[in-house]
Structure formats: structure tokens, C-alpha cells
Amino acid sequence: MRLHARLVAFVSGLGVLLSTVGATGGSTQESHIGSLTGHAAAGKKLYRRYCIGCHGPDGDGAGENAQWIDPKPRDFTLAVFKCRSTPTGTLPTDEDLFNAMTRGFVTTNMPQWLPLTGQNRADLVAYIKTFSPKWKTLKPGAPITVPPEPALTIESVLRGRQLYQKMECWKCHGPRGHADGPSAATLTDNKDLPIRPYDFSTGSRFMCGATNRDLYKIFMTGLDGTPMPSFADDIKPADGWDLVHFLRTMQPLKTPELAIWNAWLASHAAELKPIGPPGSAQ
Numbered sequence: 001m002r003l004h005a006r007l008v009a010f011v012s013g014l015g016v017l018l019s020t021v022g023a024t025g026g027s028t029q030e031s032h033i034g035s036l037t038g039h040a041a042a043g044k045k046l047y048r049r050y051c052i053g054c055h056g057p058d059g060d061g062a063g064e065n066a067q068w069i070d071p072k073p074r075d076f077t078l079a080v081f082k083c084r085s086t087p088t089g090t091l092p093t094d095e096d097l098f099n100a101m102t103r104g105f106v107t108t109n110m111p112q113w114l115p116l117t118g119q120n121r122a123d124l125v126a127y128i129k130t131f132s133p134k135w136k137t138l139k140p141g142a143p144i145t146v147p148p149e150p151a152l153t154i155e156s157v158l159r160g161r162q163l164y165q166k167m168e169c170w171k172c173h174g175p176r177g178h179a180d181g182p183s184a185a186t187l188t189d190n191k192d193l194p195i196r197p198y199d200f201s202t203g204s205r206f207m208c209g210a211t212n213r214d215l216y217k218i219f220m221t222g223l224d225g226t227p228m229p230s231f232a233d234d235i236k237p238a239d240g241w242d243l244v245h246f247l248r249t250m251q252p253l254k255t256p257e258l259a260i261w262n263a264w265l266a267s268h269a270a271e272l273k274p275i276g277p278p279g280s281a282q
Contacts, residue, residue: 043127090141160246
């Protein structure tokens with residue numbers, strides 16, 4: 001009995017010791033965004049107040065609200081993130097995570113966290129990084145180089161339209177960008193959950209921002225964890241801007257791209273070949 005009691009005490013003490021070591025290791029994680037330094041210990045308190053309901057106590061996206069949410073909350077234990085300035089397959093920068101938290105994600109339940117201070121968000125970034133061991137062994141990728149956006153011309157829009165056809169973007173996003181392509185209903189994410197392609201006809205905001213530069217980065221980095229690949233190895237850097245200019249014509253806004261496109265269509269519509277598989281109608 002005495003030996004049994006000692007063993008129980010030893011195992012209990014060892015468990016406390018290990019949990020303390022783990023917590024201490026996690027609490028030393030930092031983030032660096034401009035002049036801000038985020039601290040995981042402070043971020044943990046914020047996470048438990050604002051984030052745990054969706055992302056869960058272990059950061060695995062299995063919070064008590066997750067069953068009601070579509071798409072599902074991010075699983076931080078995988079360290080796979082959609083919105084990055086870094087190449088596909090690499091960790092995002094601290095600034096990428098900070099910007100995602102600040103901006104929120106359109107068409108999801110992830111809101112903008114502008115009510116939190118910059119320091120609060122930096123602390124949360126630091127704590128999020130404690131959920132995966134990748135942050136201890138790997139460094140974020142180097143941000144890609146985004147060339148200056150060239151002048152908008154009808155030639156650029158037309159080249160972008162050709163790329164949309166050539167790269168088979170229509171298979172997911174549809175001929176008119178309505179997310180109704182033949183593959184749209186079959187798409188799944190890295191956890192084998194159904195996922196919808198982006199509908200360009202819904203507005204100006206994209207998953208990772210609202211600017212042309214944001215859209216360009218999506219093409220060149222991909223949305224990791226989703227069927228949206230990186231096109232960095234398939235198209236020239238300048239070609240990405242052509243695709244940006246064409247996609248802007250699909251939006252229900254008075255964009256410069258749409259204005260120049262409609263002006264050209266008024267006298268050239270009959271010259272266009274339809275987007276989609278051979279034999280499809282425009």
C-alpha cells in the first residue's frame with residue numbers, strides 16, 4: 001500500500017512537472033509585427049476569451065461552436081494557413097497572421113478583430129503559434145516579390161481571359177465566375193470537408209483581402225489546405241496581373257476593369273470564344 005501511494009504521488013508529480021514545462025515552453029513564444037512584440041502568455045488569456053469557442057482549447061478547430069460553423073474554424077495544430085505572403089507549403093509570417101486576424105475572412109464566421117488593440121492581436125499571434133511544433137523547427141517562408149501593377153489596358157484583360165481558360169479556372173469558378181464550374185460540387189479541403197470555390201460575382205472582398213495586390217498574391221501563393229493551388233510555377237509574374245484585371249470584370253461593381261471591358265464588348269462581343277469545355281456556349 002505504501003509503495004502504491006508513492007508511485008501514485010510520483011506519477012502525479014511528474015504529470016504536473018511535464019505540464020508546467022510544456023506551458024512554460026509555449027508561453028515563451030513571441031511574434032514580431034513592426035514595432036510590436038507579441039507574447040504568448042498574454043495571448044492565451046485573450047484566446048480563452050475570444051477564440052476558444054470556435055477554435056477549441058487545443059487550437060484544433062473543435063470548439064463548442066464548431067459544429068454550427070461552415071466552413072469549419074482553422075485547425076492551428078496543422079500550421080496550414082490560406083492567406084500568406086509566402087510560397088505554398090511554407091509557414092506564414094507573423095504579419096500574415098496579424099493581417100488575417102485584423103481583416104477577418106469574408107463569407108465565413110471569422111470576424112474582423114479591429115476592436116482589439118494591435119498589441120492584443122500580436123499577443124494572439126504569438127499564442128496561436130504554440131499549438132503546432134512546426135513553429136519551433138521551421139521558419140516562415142520568404143515573402144514573394146510582387147511586381148508593380150502595370151497600366152490597365154483591354155489587352156491585359158483579354159490576356160487574363162485567355163489565362164482563365166488555359167489554366168482551367170472555370171472548372172471550379174465557372175465560366176462567369178459564379179462558383180458553378182463542373183468541379184465545384186466535388187471540392188474538399190485538407191480535412192476532406194466540402195469547400196466552395198470563391199464566387200467573384202458577390203462583391204469586392206476576397207478571402208485574403210480586397211486589393212488587386214491581395215488577389216495577385218492568392219494566385220502566386222495558393223490557398224494552402226484548399227484545392228486552390230499556387231500558379232507561381234505555371235505563369236510568368238507579369239501574367240498574374242492580367243488575370244487580376246480579367247477577374248475584376250466579373251464583379252458587380254463599377255470597377256475600371258469592368259468599364260474598359262464593357263466598352264470593348266460593345267463592338268467586339270462576336271469575336272469572343274466561350275469560356276469552358278469545347279462546344280460550350282457563351
